[in-house]
Structures are given as structure tokens and as C-alpha cells.
Amino acid sequence: MSMDVEALRQQFPALKQRGDDGRPIVFFDNPAGTQVPQAVIDAVGNYYRSMNANAGGLFSTSRRTSSMVSEVRAAMADFLNAPSDEEIVFGPNMTTLCFALARSLAQTLQPGDEIVLTRMDHDANIEPWRRAAARHGLVVRMVDFVEPECLLDLDSLEAALTDRTRVVATTHDSNAAGSVNPIRQIASMAHAAGALYVVDAVQSAPHLPLDVQEIDCDFLLCSAYKFYGPHVGVLWGRQELLAQLPVDKVRPAKDLPPWRWETGTASFETIAGLGATIAYLDGIGRQQGDRHASRLAHLSGRRQRLKSAMIALSNYERGLCRELIAMLQQIPGLYVYGVTDPQRLGLRVPTVILTLAGHNPADIDGRLGEQGIFVWAGDYYAQELMERLGHGAHGMVRVGLAQYNTIDEVQRLGAALDAIVRN
Secondary structure, eight states: OOOOHHHHHTTOGGGGOBOTTSSBOEEOBGGGOOOOOHHHHHHHHHHHHHOOSOTTOSSHHHHHHHHHHHHHHHHHHHHHTOSOGGGEEEESOHHHHHHHHHHHHHTTSOTTOEEEEETTSOGGGTHHHHHHHHHHTOEEEEEOEETTTTEEOHHHHHHHOOTTEEEEEEESBOTTTOBBOOHHHHHHHHHHTTOEEEEEOTTTTTTSOOOHHHHTOSEEEEEGGGTTSOSOEEEEEOHHHHHHSOOOOOTTSOOSTTGGGOOSSOOHHHHHHHHHHHHHHHHHHHHHTTTTGGGGTTOOHHHHHHHHHHHHHHHHHHHHHHHHHHHHTTSTTEEEESOOOGGGGGGBOSEEEEEETTOOHHHHHHHHHHTTEEOEEEOTTOHHHHHHTTOTTTOEEEEEOOTTOOHHHHHHHHHHHHHHHHO
């Protein structure tokens, strides 16, 4: 864990908050949304101060808005290593964009065609497809996962693929158990079956390098508020598909990607904030220097720096996750789902779900919150996974680490859970 975490923490003003007991608040609710650097807050405010206008006009503030959106599109393309910035679509959030994508793709399919989903996914990558299937007479097949590590059952996936499969949609990693799917392999399996592959990368974007060309998916979705940005969603799609698929749009709107997918006036202030988020991550990449250059020789400039940043952050978080899981496993009556083998933590992100015998998850959430330790309880919209594990009624406690968390915070959580067990 060689990151200068204290230097990173200084850039997040929310981390200066203190709880009722006077101690700093510990943000372990990160899978539901991370805190943001001061630069992101400034970018949102600066948009309103210096360029608040609709895009497409001939006057200065409108021109600045148009230029800013183009620049952020290019930055996001670099973050995903997308071939073209015209493949980057902005929207309110991943859920809204996924509903739009599902509606669009379903219109190109025939009754009886099949969509393959998984029980690992957030409902935002399940229900849009189910609703589209119901409207168009399509068949939905569900792929299982293997307990207790909550890794995708690739045999179940293979069995679900048929000559009628047209879409495969999976998460990159579980927003509950943190388990990472082999998405490059899934892409190959989907394409071999003649299907398009859609990746929900909402939970991987804060933790792992993303490269749509390396993954070889057809669509990828994420939300900036999960990776240190404001509330804006991003859809990446192959340009030829974005150009051809049917969309809901008003007549005057451009009929070219990405604009044909962006209905109404965009949230320009949050797009500006996203630009600052990418710049912040780029800065981490600059600090890494050429530390990862040998493995990133196929990239250059900002694309290389962003991937270098995400590699460094992933390495730091993996070490922190190792300490977290080891600590949790020492607490009597506490059970951790997902990958726990210290040698296999590359198969998960630092999102951990747990149960504590004799304790309701919501009660644990509340008691930790009173001590300034913010976690989450419930199903986090991962309903299929929770029901499959037998915890559909109350869910579990979720602890999610991020780049600004520390070993001291992990130890503080351990002490608080120990106290709950003793009392």
C-alpha cells in the first residue's frame, strides 16, 4: 500500500466532517456513492459562474459550454480507452441509460429471441431488460453464481446461451459481494453465440482500470458519482450501433451519435464536474510517473496516465481489503460473503457484505452510524443475489472501501463491531 493517502484525503473536504462524538466520520458507504474532491465542487460552481448557458449558441457562454462538453467527452473516452469520443453518451444516471438501451435493442429483436442476465446484478441491469422482454415477447434466461464466493457460474452461462441469444448483460463486479466477473471471457462467449454484450461497470469504475477495447464489449455503462464525481451517467457504445439503433428523440435533435441518445438539455454542470473528476485521476497518474509504463506501452498520454492511476489505486485498495477481511474474520459470529482467500483478492473489489449472528443488519448500521462509521444495510437493489443467499428479508451489512480510506478506519470499524458483539 504505497499510495500517499493523506495527500489524497486532503483533497476531499467531506472527510473533515466529525460525528457527534467529535471523531472524524468514516465513509464506508462508498458503493452507494463516493465523496468528491474540492476540484469537482469548484468545477460545478465555476460552470454556473462563467458559462451557464445552453449549448449550440453563438455567444460566449454557450460556446464555452459546448467546448467544455466536447472536452469532457474526450476525457471520458480516454478513461474508458474508447476508440472515439463520439461513442460517449451522457445521461442522468446508469439506470435511466440502461432503460433507454434496453428499449432500443428490444425493438430490433423478434419474439422468442433471448436475453441472458445474472443473479449477481444490481436491478438496474435486470429490470430494464425484463420489462423490454415483456413488451416484445422476448425470453429472459438467468445465470446463477457459485456460493459462498459469489463468483459467476460460467457453466450456467454456457448452458443459457442458445442460437436465439441476442443480448448478454452482466455486471463487471457485484455491488454487494464485490466479486469480479471475467468480462473478457464473457464477451467472447456472448459473441460466439451471436449476441451483443452489455457491461454494467458502475461498481468497477472506482476500483479497476476500464478498457472497452480490451474487454471487447458492445456497450458499457457507469455513473460518475460512484467514482468521485457528480451525479451523471455515462453510456459507451460501439459507434455503428449508436448510429443505427432506434432511439426516442425530438425531431430537431441531431440524428448522429452521441447526441441522438441524449434527450433534452444535458446537466452541463455535472458534466463539468465529471471533467474535473477525470483531471483529478489524471493527476494521480502523473504522480505515478513511469511506474507502470512497461505494461502500458500500448497507451500514451492521458490514457496511459489514467490507467496507471487506476492500477495504483486498485493495488492500494486490495491491500486495505485484505486487512479488512482478516479483521472481520476474527469477530465471533461474523460471516463474510465473497472471495476471502488473501491470495485471490484480485477476484474482488473492496466491497464486503457480512452478517453477524443474532443481529439485524439495520441495527448494526444504526449503531455504527451513531459512532460516525457510515456503512449500509439492506439489499442495495441486488435483490436476486440476496434472495439467492437467503437474506432477501433483511439483507446484509455492506462495507465499501475507497481510495481515501485508511487502515486506522478499518481498525476503528473492528473495535466498534467487537463492542456490538460484547454488548
